[in-house]
Amino acid sequence: MxxxxxxxxxxxxxxxxxxxxxxxxxxxxxxxxxxxxxxxxxxxxxxxxxxxxxxxxxxxxxxxxxxxxxxxxxxxxxxxxxxxxxxxxxxxxxxxHGELYDGAGELVMSLADTFTLAMVTNGLGPVQRGRLDRIGLGGVFEPLVISGEVGVSKPRPEIFQLVFDAFPDTPRSNFLMIGDSLTSDVAGGRNAGIDTCWYDRHGANESPEEPTHRIESISDLCSLLNDDS
Ligand SMILES: [Mg+2]
The missing domain is CATH 1.10.150 (DNA polymerase; domain 1)
Structure with missing residues (x-):
């Protein structure tokens, strides 16, 4: 699907x-x-x-x-x-301080036309919200689930459940977790019962966590999602 x-x-x-x-x-x-x-x-x-x-x-x-x-x-x-x-x-x-990676903002805004975008991030609430607002992505990810605000962190399934709760009629097979961390994002997505896409930033290639998909650049995500649909 x-x-x-x-x-x-x-x-x-x-x-x-x-x-x-x-x-x-x-x-x-x-x-x-x-x-x-x-x-x-x-x-x-x-x-x-x-x-x-x-x-x-x-x-x-x-x-x-x-x-x-x-x-x-x-x-x-x-x-x-x-x-x-x-x-x-x-x-x-x-x-x-700090900016989006080259092309990341454009990618997110183009995906927002076709997909529902959510975010699950391990971090401090004021920091993550302040950054997203400053770089122009405030309000783009809904829900925006921040571990420092909800008291549970990736890779625990409870933090992903907060996203699922926002879309009670959407089957798990419709969700894809996209992140660079094997221990937080890939393990977390697997714990939550959804497919995962590992952003293998350093070209490590081999992963003990077995993500569903692997990309080496942010732009690869577009081809992956187009192939899948
Ligand atoms: Mg990360």
Whole structure:
């Protein structure tokens, strides 16, 4: 059956989250007395990724990540700043920095003519809503389900159920989950009983999670959906 309802991931799928985080990190640390934050970025990213893996496992909440990552960095790199204050600046900066990947906005708007678009994203509510509004995609994805607002994260099936609840007459076979993360998006879609499309950004090709479809560029999604219909 052709897909009618597309559930998008946001970070690293449509939005250049690496760019957003790097610019926000540098801005936040500079404004709290760290003269040269750039060499600390890799260290911070390892801490942050580790904490988001804990969110996927359900051991901590998305909102705990917000300050914990800066507290851990301060402890490990011996930085004198107030982690809570840096976390506030960083979170505000995440809304202000970062752009869509080339072609992603045009792709979404063209798909919106044919498909119902929803989004399920692991993140903080104000950050994700602020970004979507700033880049002109506010209101395009309905429902927009954000883990920090609903208290459950991908890959748990309960977060996908919130999308299904909005379309009670639509069979599961009409939904397609599209994302770059094997652990959140592909595993999540499978847990929820729907087909998945893995955006294999790095050309890894092999996946233990066995997505239904695999694309290597955002534009491949159009051909996939046209072939399917
Ligand atoms: Mg992602």
């Amino acid at each position: 052709p897909y009618t309802h597309l559930i998008f991931d946001f970070d690293h799928m449509l939005f250049d989250t690496d760019q957003s985080e790097a610019l926000s990190f540098q801005h936040a640390l500079r404004s709290h007395g760290v003269a040269d934050p750039e060499p600390l970025l890799g260290h911070y990213q390892r801490i942050n990724q580790g904490l988001w893996r804990e969110v996927e496992k359900g051991t901590i909440s998305p909102n705990e990540v917000k300050s914990q990552r800066f507290a851990t960095l301060a402890a490990e790199a011996d930085l004198p700043y107030d982690p809570e204050a840096v976390a506030e600046s960083y979170t505000a900066g995440l809304c202000d």
